Amino acid sequence: MELTTVWFGLITVLWIGYFCLEGFDFGVGMLLPVLAKDDTERRVMINTIGPVWDGNEVWLLVAGGATFAAFPEWYATLFSGFYLPLLLILVALIVRNLAFEYRGKRDDATWRRRWDAAIIGGSFLPSLLWGVAFANILRGVPIGADKEYAGGFFNLLNPYALVGGLTTLLLFLTHGAVFLALKTEGPIRHEARSLGARLGVPTAVVAVVFLVWTQILTGTLASAVAFALAAVLLLAGLASLLAGREGRAFAGTFAAIAVAVAGLFLALFPDVMPTTLADGVSLTTTNAAATAYTLKVMTIVAVIFTPVVLAYQAWTYWVFRRRIGVHHIPVAPAAVEGPAAPAARG
Template identity: 80%
Template sequence: MELTTVWFTLIAVLWIGYFTLEGFDFGVGMLLPVLAKDDRERRVLLNTIGPVWDGNEVWLLVAGGATFAAFPEWYATLFSGFYLPLLLILLALIVRGLAFEYRAKRDDDTWRARWDVAIVVGSFVPALLWGVAFANILRGVPIDADMEYVGGFFNLLNPYALVGGLTTLSLFLTHGAMFLALKTDGPVRERAGALAVRLGAVAAVLAVVFLGWTQATTGTLASAVAFVVAAATLLAGLGAALVRREGWAFLGTFAAIAAGVAGLFLALFPDVMPTSLADGVGLTTTNAAATSYTLGIMTVVAVVFTPVVLLYQGWTYWVFRKRIATHHIPEPAAAPEPAPQA
């Protein structure tokens, strides 16, 4: 196997890791005002992802760095052509991270409510725009003979891309609800389990439309197999949720997202960013790749450090595997009594 194919595959794996892991904490963030009835329940939801959300974002950083090093032409065209949506995603992630850190800095309901809005918006924007971005990559964008993006922002807002955005949004909401049903107890668990089934039904319809559309336009036999696996595991997850088998339900949405993303990359290969112009030149794993020497060094680094990162992140999830309920959340500390006047 050529090193360009190896690195295309590794980048696909990194995006699968990002969407399956960050996907559920996007879902938790968006469901904050829906499933939590008071501040203690909101703290339960946030504590389910508190130990892992920043680790989940590492997958995005590594995917971006790997793209920059392995396929610099792809990275340059992607970030210039998709500058505005990627900037909006970056700003949303920054605001979301600040909200997680600053929400508890003051014992004030208004203060916390404002940061809660930031968490919801900071989760919603990437959940929607990542689907829009990936759909446009698959569909093809205006790239000229010099391999430069020559379109505008509104080229990205087409029906296929919007369906892609709604698909990732609904899948992440379902994935987040499944995760909360698995990680919480009491009333939050009941609400999350019931909502997961309803959200999953919507996600299933959107996923069938989007993946079917993708298969009809750019699909291959391999992508068709992956899409069938995605549909089957999503339905299996919904069935498990109906009988309150939360672990299997979460694995179902996890596998569905993983198989769906794998199918998108299989449909894309060997392109990395096709052109929609008749006289344009699309980017492929060959003409967008770095030198063989660079790819060789990167491969050695990846072989050494990837298992270490996977082991560490797996250990983190194992340590924080238990359920959380409101009785685990301490009452806010009482304000100190004012000192008596002399």
């Protein structure tokens, strides 16, 4: 197998990890105004992701770095053509991260409300725009013979891409609700389980529409199998949620997102960014790749350090595996409260 194919596969795995892990904490952030009745319940929800949200974002950083190193032409065209949506995502993530760190620095209701709004908006915008961005990559964008993006921002706001954005938004909401049902106890747990079941139907419908549309546009036999399996896994997860089996439900939504993302990359391969112009040039794993020596060095580094990173993140999830509830939250917030501190007591 060529190293270009290996690195396309590794980048696929990195995006799978990002969407599966960051997906549920985006969902938790968006559900703050829906499931939390007061500040204590909001703190419970935030603390479910407090120990892990920053680790989840590492998958995005590594995916971007791997793309830059392994497929520099892809990276250059993607980040120049999608500059505005990617900038909006970056700003939203920065504001969201600041909100997690600064929300508890002052014992003031207005202060906390404003940072809560930052968490909600900083979770909503990336959830929508990641789907829009990936849908455009699959559909193809105007790339000229010089391998440069030849379109504008509004070329990205086509019906297919908007359905893609709605798909990731609903998937992350459902994934987040299931995660909260798994990680909390008391009223939040029961309300999250109920909400996840209600969200499941529209999520499944929109996801199936998007995956079928993708299959018609650019699908292969392998992607068709992956999309069908993803639909089955999502339905199985929702059925488990209705039965009160939150662990199996979370495994179902997690696996559904993972297999669906894998199917999207299978539908894209061997392209990495197809063109819609008759006289344009599609970027592929061959013509967008770095030199063979670069790929060899990167492969050695990945083989050494990837297991270490995976082991550390798995250990983090294991340490903070217990459920938390309002009784784990101190009556008065600490002067330097951080999002992970109360979770460690749970």
